[in-house]
Amino acid sequence: MHIILANPRGFCAGVNMAIQSLEKALAAFGTPLYVYHEIVHNRPVVEKFRSLGVVFVDHISEVPSGATVLYSAHGVSPEIRQVSKERNLRAIDATCPLVTKVHLEAIRFAKDGYTILLIGHAGHDEVIGTMGEAPQAIVLVEDLDYVETLAFADDVKLAFLTQTTLSVDEAGVIIRALKAKFPHIVGPAKDDICYATQNRQEAVRDLAKDARVVLVLGSQNSSNSLRLRELGEVFGKSAYLIDSVEDIRPDWFSADDTVLVTAGASAPEEKVQEVVGWLKTTYDATVEEKVVREEHVNFPLPRELRSLQVI
Ligand code: SF4
Secondary structure, X not given: OEEEEEEOOOOOHHHHHHHHHHHHXXXXXXXXXXXXXXOOOOHHXXXXXXXXXXXXXXXXXXXXXXXXXXXXXXXXXXXXXXHHHHOOOEEEEOOOHHHHHHHHHHHHHHHOOOEEEEEOOOOOHHHHHHHOOOOOOEEEEOOHHHHHHOOOOOOOOEEEEEOOOOOHHHHHHHHHHHHHHOOOOEOOOOOOOOHHHHHHHHHHHHHHHHOOEEEEEOOOOOHHHHHHHHHHHHXXXXXXXXXXXXXXXXXXXXXXXXXXXXXXXXXXXHHHHHHHXXXXXXXXXXXXXXXXXXXXXXXXXXXXXXXXXXX
């Protein structure tokens, strides 16, 4: 067996920042410590923090008055910030700056009287947060079929935005359809898909051709990880999304396979190495790391945490 290890893979700058924020908040404030939604969409990461006493909540009303709460990397709507204030919570905002950028674009377009077509997945934490910035001005566009059904008067000003973790190819198709149907629509230069999502998809696009099997480390609710698995399938590969080595089924492989291993932006490198180690032990696999693009992106901790001294 031969393993092609995709690079870049795994943690992005936003996930690194969110996890470091939670670690620092835990060291500084101890428990009880609350996180609104999963800090990042990864089961092993969430389970690790849960074992340390962190409480993850789906409703801000579950956080006791006066307690400390972190907002996850996916961001929150203004309504959540307002409720936090009313409940006198100490809020620490670990929203990824690239998600905040989309929020700010939504606010600006709404203020300028645009109807915003947000390309994204219904129910995703990021989409809920972005739509909350201007609920009366945003229409969610989930797929190409929905574009067909859209109708606006000629004098309606239209703008598009996208979720940060979409398939680059699928979002491109939808954006082209929107531009064809509404030639006056405006938007960002290309889309809002973040650098990490684009780079991990680019690596799979470049490397999958040499593999028969694609293994993606990531959780089932991780949008960017799901897109990597789908991309493997687009190239006709057997592609699997797994949280850890325990999810592997030996009947996925033959002893002489070439396996592309990658990881979504919220999947820890430790889990990647466990999978590589298992394949090496079980199939005597050789490993070749292929760098498709270098990444040098870092985000600062939230300002609520920057000046805190932790021993
Ligand atoms: S995947 Fe992109 S938008 Fe999401 S946290 Fe990472 S860098 Fe930020």
